[in-house]
Amino acid sequence: MPDDVTGIRGAASDAANALPNLLSSERSAASLTRQSLRNSTLAVLLLAAGIGGVIGLAVALLHEAVAWAQATAFDLPHGLNLSQAVAGDPWRIALVPVAGGLLLGLLVKLVRRWRPNEIVDPVEANALYGGKMSLVDSLRLTLSTLLSNGSGASVGMEAAYTQAGSGLASVAGQRLHLRRADLRTLVGCGAAAAIAAAYNAPLAGAFYAFELVLGGYTIATLAPVGAAAVTAVAVANGLTDGDMPLQFVRPVAVEGLDYLVCGVLGFLAGWLSILAMQSVTVAERGFRALPVPVWARPALGGLCLGALALAVPRVLGAGPGADPAHVTDGLQAMAILLLAKIVASALSLGSGFRGGLFSASLLLGGLFGGVLYGAVDAYVPGLGIDRMLLVLVGMGSVAAGIVGAPVTMVLLVLEATQDFWAASGVMIGVVVSTTVVRQAFGYSFATWRFHLRGVPIRGAYDIGWVAELTALRLMRGDAKTVLTTQTVDALRRLYPVGSAKQVFAVEPSGAYAGVIDMDAVHDPSLGEEAATRPVGELARHPEAFVLPGDDVRRVLQRFHECEVEALPVLTARTDRRIAGYVTEAYALRRYSQELERQRGEELGERSLYGRD
Structure with a gap:
């Protein structure tokens, strides 16, 4: 035993x-x-394709959920979406947006007690945080947008699609500890898959990612982004009928004079884009000025939206885009719907409903093209311009001006029409429109919102590494210090000739007092006074310092301003104790290395400049 x-x-x-x-x-x-x-390009490609398939499924399910919510809330006839309904129960039209806004406001107020932080979208994540997003926050935005759109707010679901898709891709990449460049690429794959599945347009989805989420096109990102977009479309088509939300089956005629008209339409569309974006800001400021709590603003916006919808029911919901049914009405009807849609979108977003202007901008552009055709046909009937050409050019031009993705809109029209001549006319309008917006306004809708929030970015180009390369990461901790009360002779004995170029003087309290040049300390002309003279009298540049959170560009700027070889890193502006120091040579070397690494990742060459 x-x-x-x-x-x-x-x-x-x-x-x-x-x-x-x-x-x-x-x-x-x-x-x-x-x-x-991490080291396999093929593995990242397969991962992107798998994520694209999951996102395609999610987009299809979200689309069906929104359609069901709208049909239930507004008692829609079978087969019609909310923006196609021209009549309905007036009580539902008036009260459903109010109820949805109230529920949204209370939900946001409740969630903010748990997670008060702002939600980081794909563009901001790729620009500032190396592609890192929170799946919980992404689901928050998705749910808020679903509730907003389901209750009739004039906002698009594309913001929810891209947020959920990019958030899912980012979390998958973070769990696998992918490199910064690969993580940013996965975020772009998520956005590409979302837009591609939503519009059955893989080319438009891919270039949406290149233009807005990745900040550019490279060979290294082409394969994973393309794989995600195509896989998402394939999966979404398997669950739905596979039809595009935008369908224009009739080819258009484009002749010499038509190109000039496309340019004029693009010019006017640029100003309409600016008007639509500014109207959201004006509405937002107006709601903030009202003496009502934040959580009640969406309900108030829903009340205004419902009142407008009683007169113009088609303003409810985002709509499928420039539906041909919307752009064949009379001139007056289209003009009224155009203005009402701008006001409805401004009321929705300004009051706190969540969503975007992707779908709304397509509808606004199509209506604008229809209005311009009606005006030309009424006053200059002999020009013989194709109505559908102006509708397509207006759709692409206004959407490109607002969304800030010109190539995406050209490809979206091309995939919707299968007509290269139409795409050529749209390209002219898009180029002119985006030029007007860039010169007169300087922002797309997304970057304008960043500007209002004080986020210093103009696109998704990766600048986050600059903020991460701080003085705290650059500094050394073995700073040579000396008390200001010590004598020059004592300092000479402590640091003989050639042992140090400069030291930092500190007060008896430990506060930084300035930089001491050791050449001045060992100057023979000091003579006998070196035995009694305090070194504090030789200290210079008491304001020559950096703080731990200063980024590398700020550090280099301080070197240029102070003209010294090393700068102390102080604990805080109000606590002048020395935590370490940074040399100019090391800061420049690290900055150059990061620039080289960024360039290498853009080109898809991790061993650029001879490094593995």
């Missing part, structure tokens, strides 16, 4: 010793798997 007990104890001891080894082996295997994924 004792032998049995001894054997059991021995086996238990062996098992106990083997368990840490087994866990260590599993962790090592997981680490090797992640390392293999």
